[in-house]
Amino acid sequence: MAHALRGRSAVVGIGTAGLGEAPGRTAMELLAQASLAAIADAGLSLADIDGIFAATSSHAFPTLSVAEYLGLRPRFFDGTNIGGASFEMHLLQAALALDAGLCDVALICYGSNQRTASGRLVSMSETQWHEAPYRPRHPITAYALAASRHMHLYGTTRAMLAEVAVAARQWANWNPDAFARGKLSREDVLSSRMISDPLTKYDCCLVTDGGGACVMVRADRARDLKRKPAFLLGAAGAHSHRSIAQMRDLTVTAAAESGPRAFEMAGLALGDVDLVMLYDAFTINTILFLEDLGFCPKGEGGRFVQDGAIAPGGRLAVNTNGGGLSCVHPGMYGMFLIIEAVTQLRGDAGERQLPRCEVALCHGNGGTLSSQVTALLGSAATVTQ
Amino acid sequence: MTSTAASDNGPEAQYREHLRAGRFMIQRSRSTGRYIFYPRVAVPETGETDLAWVAAAGTGIVHAITVNRGRDESYNVALVELDEGPRLMSRIDGVESVAIGTRVMARIVAEGDEPFVVFDVLKEPE
Numbered sequence: 009m010a011h012a013l014r015g016r017s018a019v020v021g022i023g024t025a026g027l028g029e030a031p032g033r034t035a036m037e038l039l040a041q042a043s044l045a046a047i048a049d050a051g052l053s054l055a056d057i058d059g060i061f062a063a064t065s066s067h068a069f070p071t072l073s074v075a076e077y078l079g080l081r082p083r084f085f086d087g088t089n090i091g092g093a094s095f096e097m098h099l100l101q102a103a104l105a106l107d108a109g110l111c112d113v114a115l116i117c118y119g120s121n122q123r124t125a126s127g128r129l130v131s132m133s134e135t136q137w138h139e140a141p142y143r144p145r146h147p148i149t150a151y152a153l154a155a156s157r158h159m160h161l162y163g164t165t166r167a168m169l170a171e172v173a174v175a176a177r178q179w180a181n182w183n184p185d186a187f188a189r190g191k192l193s194r195e196d197v198l199s200s201r202m203i204s205d206p207l208t209k210y211d212c213c214l215v216t217d218g219g220g221a222c223v224m225v226r227a228d229r230a231r232d233l234k235r236k237p238a239f240l241l242g243a244a245g246a247h248s249h250r251s252i253a254q255m256r257d258l259t260v261t262a263a264a265e266s267g268p269r270a271f272e273m274a275g276l277a278l279g280d281v282d283l284v285m286l287y288d289a290f291t292i293n294t295i296l297f298l299e300d301l302g303f304c305p306k307g308e309g310g311r312f313v314q315d316g317a318i319a320p321g322g323r324l325a326v327n328t329n330g331g332g333l334s335c336v337h338p339g340m341y342g343m344f345l346i347i348e349a350v351t352q353l354r355g356d357a358g359e360r361q362l363p364r365c366e367v368a369l370c371h372g373n374g375g376t377l378s379s380q381v382t383a384l385l386g387s388a389a390t391v392t393q
Numbered sequence: 394m395t396s397t398a399a400s401d402n403g404p405e406a407q408y409r410e411h412l413r414a415g416r417f418m419i420q421r422s423r424s425t426g427r428y429i430f431y432p433r434v435a436v437p438e439t440g441e442t443d444l445a446w447v448a449a450a451g452t453g454i455v456h457a458i459t460v461n462r463g464r465d466e467s468y469n470v471a472l473v474e475l476d477e478g479p480r481l482m483s484r485i486d487g488v489e490s491v492a493i494g495t496r497v498m499a500r501i502v503a504e505g506d507e508p509f510v511v512f513d514v515l516k517e518p519e
Binding site for chain 1: 405430431456457458459460461462468470471472480481482483484490493494504505507509
């Protein structure tokens with residue numbers, strides 16, 4: 009029997025602002041512009057918002073800052089911050105709050121000006137005292153350690169990692185909103201500057217500006233609004249550690265827990281998924297999540313992605329916007345997984361539109377492979393009227 | 394060598410006090426024999442609070458390793474699995490990098506304000 013939350017709420021509006029570079033804008037200005045765009049996209053008014061869900065890299069009390077800036081007095085709010093996966097978790101929190109009648113229109117939002125403000129990742133993540141003497145670079149050192157372990161155990165190679173970056177770029181080349189476009193070969197990735205072995209510059213996500221937001225309402229109301237709803241079919245989170253030194257197995261993320269739980273809630277199987285949006289902060293992420301979510305056996309992710317398997321025309325559509333690697337990555341990317349999933353479910357993805365997209369999986373990652381949240385969104389065809 | 398407490402401070406401060414005295418100590422549960430790192434007030438997951446300080450053997454193997462590369466300096470960051478079981482972040486001195494599986498030995502160094510533990514290579518993996 010399907011879970012009580014399945015299909016009970018839907019994303020009805022999406023918006024972005026300042027993707028790529030937005031000089032002279034603050035994080036909150038970008039967040040607010042994206043929020044207003046999402047509200048307009050839904051055909052609603054600012055005053056309709058009575059639930060706020062937010063996490064940023066620069067606000068200690070994000071829902072307070074958002075509500076004040078937009079002049080809202082929300083009835084329900086949640087500022088859970090688990091890094092980049094926060095927004096997938098907010099989908100679930102918003103679905104719960106909507107279903108319980110604690111709010112009627114939920115706004116999930118994010119904004120960052122990290123590229124033009126600092127040129128590097130902005131993070132509020134505090135250094136762990138037992139790591140500090142060794143000067144790990146947050147967050148790349150942790151991901152590089154996981155990659156070293158994956159290569160050691162499973163024979164994954166740098167060329168296999170590079171294939172992930174190349175596939176992302178090929179998708180980005182179909183996306184006019186992607187920040188990094190142009191030819192990128194496996195050789196380009198392999199010969200680019202090594203940053204933290206085995207990860208080169210092109211194994212790392214972009215550092216961009218950008219705001220993103222979405223609006224959720226209950227399913228009954230969603231059907232009366234102007235855009236095709238993207239129904240939340242299932243979502244689940246899991247987290248496994250704060251410090252990479254405490255991660256039990258560096259090659260198995262908590263996606264192995266969040267994925268099955270989300271599918272169970274949705275009453276779906278892997279084969280039902282048309283679009284896979286994975287948080288690709290680094291190329292190793294895509295490989296780990298393909299394995300942990302079950303698209304290939306543990307250890308086989310590097311081989312799975314070979315020969316353009318996840319590139320346009322491949323056997324699995326992964327990160328069709330170009331991902332954090334080539335589309336946009338303003339510090340916490342999770343919001344943008346949702347935006348691309350909704351865009352594809354609506355059939356609005358232009359040249360990169362998948363021929364069939366009824367079910368989209370969004371998998372958020374946060375911290376240093378620490379938090380994992382899987383959400384399944386579906387078109388009207390996936391829910392009974 | 395075992396020791397109850399270096400002071401009345403919490404485990405993190407006591408760990409640092411031991412290091413300043415030249416001792417790399419980890420905690421062990423008296424009832425279960427399980428070793429833990431980093432120092433805590435209780436064993437994670439099971440909650441035993443019967444933790445005593447025990448001198449770490451200092452030996453372990455490199456579990457994962459990376460080299461952070463910069464314009465001015467490059468340095469490795471490793472995860473070392475101690476023979477007692479716990480894993481910690483550290484640095485392998487004297488080499489740019491080493492193979493995963495390399496046996497290493499702990500050494501306390503003083504750089505900056507606080508002493509901390511680094512490792513030297515004992516034996517490369519076969």
